[in-house]
Amino acid sequence: MKEVKSYKSIQTLSQLVLYLGFVVLYCGCLDLHSETKPDRQFQQSVYLLDRYYFWSSEEIKDPNSIPDNVWRKLEPNQLGLYPQENQFLYIKFSDQFVRQLKSPVLSIGIALEQFKLFQGSELVFESKLQDHIFPYIIPLNQNPSGTLILQFQSRYKSFIGMDREVYFKDHSQALIDLFLNNFSETFFAPILLILSILFLGFYFLRKKEIIFFNFSILLFSASLIEVLNGFVGFSLSQFSDFVVPLTYFNFAFFPFALLLFLIGIFPPFFRNLFKILAALHLIVFFISLVNNYENGISFLNSENDYDWIIVFEGIVAIFSSVYVLIKGNKNLRTITLGLLVIVIGGLHDILVDLELLNYGVRLIHYSFFLMLLLFGFYVFKHYWELLHSISRMNTELRNKNKELQRLIQIDKDLALANALQKSLLSSKYNEDEKIKIIGFSQNLESVGGDYFDHTKDSMGNWAILMADVSGHGISSAMVAAMSKMAFVGAGAYLQFPSRVFHSMNRHLVGKTKNLFITASYVFIDTESYTATFSNAGHPGFFLIRNSESDVIHLNVKGKPLGLFSHLPYDEETVKLQSGDKILLYTDGIFDLLNEVGQSFGEERLKSLLWDNRYQKFQDFAKVIQDSLFKFSVGWKYQMDDLSFLLVEIK
Template identity: 85%
Template sequence: MKEVKSYKSIHTFLQFVLYFGFWIQLFGCLDLQSEVAPDRQFQQSIYLLDRYYYWSSEEVKDPVSIPNNVWQKMEPNRLGFESLKGKYLYIKFSDQFVRQLKSPVLYAEIALEQFKLFQGKEFVFESRLQDHFFPYIIPLNQNPAGSLIIQFQSRYHGFIGMDRKVFFKDHSIALVDLFLENFSETFFAPILLVLSIIFLGFYFLRKREIIFLNFSILLFSAALLEGLNGFVGFSLSQFSYIVTPLTYINFSFFPFALLLFLIGIFPPFFRNLFKILAGLHIIVFIISIVSNYENGISFLNSEDDYNWVIVLEAVITILSSVYVLIKGNKNLRTITLGLLFIVIAGLHDILVDLELLPHSQRIIHFGFFMMLLLFGFYVFKHYWQLLHSINRMNAELRKKNKELQRLIQIDKDLALAHALQKSLLSSKYNEDDRIRIIGFSQNLESVGGDYFDHTKDSMGNWAILMADVSGHGISSAMVAAMSKMAFVGAGAYLQFPSRVFHSMNRHLVGKTKNLFITASYVFIDTELYTATFSNAGHPGFFLIRNSESEVIHLNVKGKPLGLFSHIPYAEDTVKLMPGDKILLYTDGIFDLLNEIGESFGEDKLKSLLWDNRYQKFQELAAIVQDSLFRFSSGWKYQMDDLSFLLVEIK
């Protein structure tokens, strides 16, 4: 078997991407977003000027005409109010600073609603966008007109005015500052996108590792959140009708992407808890969207309405995470810390928007970065453990292959014996216009004591035998061959199950050297739709009928073959219906163990058959085989030969 490579080139590339992203984000969080000295940046904050406001129930076409005595002075550090329905808000401040700038602009970090800007009597700008969060860089006349007046008409219920930073700046400096303030997010987003594609590739390489797909989705959603704001949002403002809905929809999708990742990792209780939170989130989100449908959907009003449910989710998630950190699996601590970073950062952002906390520094991007860094560490650790486990498996296989070379002659003999035994078995699939049969056999060793047979008489009826020789290995396989010959010798009595067993037992007694055979035999009359059956110390068989309330277990008493001479065998008959399925099996299925020593057992087999009773015939056979395989971790904990025959009545 070819050794799996360690993918060193991919490892090196991923390390470079992570280190580069780390230093960009750290540099952006600590330096680029810090305040630069006003004299060096050559700007003037509007909050350092005297500002005045005026409410009007009607739109004033010429705001300069508003009398001076109606203007009221604003409080420090304020440029907005709570909305008053049906009223216009006017805010006035001096524009004398523009004379010091070569190409003056008014820079607004976030502008939430529609507004108009007047420089003196001149109308200089109008924003017609709604539900947006892009920065604005508005050109001004270099010659001051005495004042700037902004008229606001808001659709946002919670706030009217401008939010965060508003400055007089030079146009080129404003563009550079906007770029620098969003440097980490702008360059971190492509890194997240590249990582998303890489982990998507990992998923397609190993489709059973769903963690790679979930992490890829999470990275992609995070890339959109980081990219579609700030400098990129400003650059794409002409496409706001696409960018804004996409961003707000992604705001609601990101918790689902996060939950997809966490649900596959956390214990069952927390999985169910996260599912409930996700369902509550989407219900409240839809209700808020519908309730704010006025001249088009208002995402901002919707966000304001469902902030409370986000706070609730954050509090519950924090408490759950703390519990997992204290009492949970140690392997989950990295994931839990990452979850705490993003939840606490998101909660801080919401509480700032609700004005329950003062705005000083936005930590949401830092929380984003720490979450993805810790989640990424967990996924990479899982990835390397997977590679190392494959390499260890390959090393073990190479060692075993060397050992097998010393036993090659025995192996050839066993292969020949296996081929000879296989020739004694009936085919694993048979079908006519009345019946279908699928068989499966898994020996504990190269050869075994399980075998099945099915044959059709001249009238189109079917005789079906499932047999199990005690023990396993070569001796059991030889006795199985003897019982096969005994069954062939009983061909004249196929329609009489008890006589078949009596004939077989007569030929086997005294010849099996303390080994014995258990068997279950069914004769199916395809004209009368009946099954006549007998049993020789075997577990019996199951009848799956959709009209019944459960799987039916059919059995009659009988001694094993080869032990006692001149013993009778009972038989019974059951009526069949089109669509009925019959499962004959050996007790090796019941003795199958999993990694913690639990046996598969009769009840689990009955439940498996009943839960999948509506599956198609071949799919049901495949489900039974796959369930046995997965239960024993690929036959790793098989204790005996096992076989089954699945029969369907058309």
């Protein structure tokens, strides 16, 4: 009897926490969208400015030359227009606000189509991404030219124009706002992923309980929805060819996963009804993809075509939930409440998107978490009842199994952390007609503080970064992730190494908790065959040129990142030649020991590079890696994380 009372008390406590969670979410919803909230950003909104539009059958190279008398004024709350076939849409508004900002940008909350941005007669930005759903932060000239003009040519059949959230902001503030606005999604995504793995583990422990498997799938899809959002989506924009399709497929998959979850719970009649809906959902989705295959699938038009099936599914779910509630099925009360919450929130936002309701509070995010909270409560309750039914004779074994699960989960978490950290690194091999790059990294522990990045700009030039966070392990890996985000945020200044480090340092100071980052950065101009470089307390890098008498060590002075604010960073430029090789590295190579305690050292590395300078590029990189491996007897005497990047100029 005591155990039963304990179970009931825990259930009562869980219900109390659930209701409190609902109140917090509801109050948070009211607070975030309250009309009394300080409206700092809204005062910078483009929608406070007069906006004008103009249709053209031909692309105009200098939209600033369009006569004033042909522009037509947009309504104050009008977002855009209905597309016209083979027509370009131009929208202009004043850029006078930029003079009030130190580093002005145009922050666009979501951009669904390709566009160009002109400041006066100057083209300052061109989007080449299709079906793009992530934010843009576009640097502007600080001296206003009078107007900003957006040029659109959309393949989206239902809409052409701007988003609801278009602001003038300072560059650093835009990044901070973007991160803060999406902090909850970014924070909850890994939690949902871990919960998904946890419930998948529950399923394998009790394979007859399909509810755990279905809920695991639902949580996994939810984690993707949350992580491929806002700030993270912005950071992964260079991988848009992969991220955008994944995002849209997952948007369509989540209602399907929800139906699978409900199939395993509801009574037989509704179970069969949901099976029919699930099959119909897949059929309509794939038909919509086929119908919208225009120079590659148009996901936006596809989504527009299968919205009706989601609305229909929502209506059926509402009636099913109401029926179950009326019949008084207490076991399904929590599930039906969660279902009603997500369906009503989703229907509300779809009707807002269809402009059948006025734009106001968006409910889907709050409904989303409240639904998962209710569903999670139901599944945990179900699992708790299973545990409660186990005989006392299995108590000790169950405790040991729980401990084993905990250790397995820790291993999975470490593996996940290792995989997430590897995502910081650029691909280990890259090549174009001007350059070859090979990278290598070996952490001392599961995760470490070394990372490298190499990215190609629109002009074909290369930006290459090698960074090393002090220490090693999880804390260093977290700071490495922060510095990676800071480097992404400095993307507008890639051709200016000193400005890249200045921007990164400004974002990192005060946030690294006494850890610091050393880094070496090289910008290679493939047209002029020059390398401009800067340094932040790093060992520098080596230039291997066959015509020279020795390896050339290149370095400039600079303090590590994250320690002191307002630090200057110097930069220098060196002329490159065809066949030149560049090695960027971390000092973990120098600290590598052999079995008698000798360190690898700088001179040994220089000798290795010089003796093998005539090797083919990939063989050269393999020689370096094998030499380090053999010297430390299979990394047995590795003392720190180590990494290197080898670059060859064609």
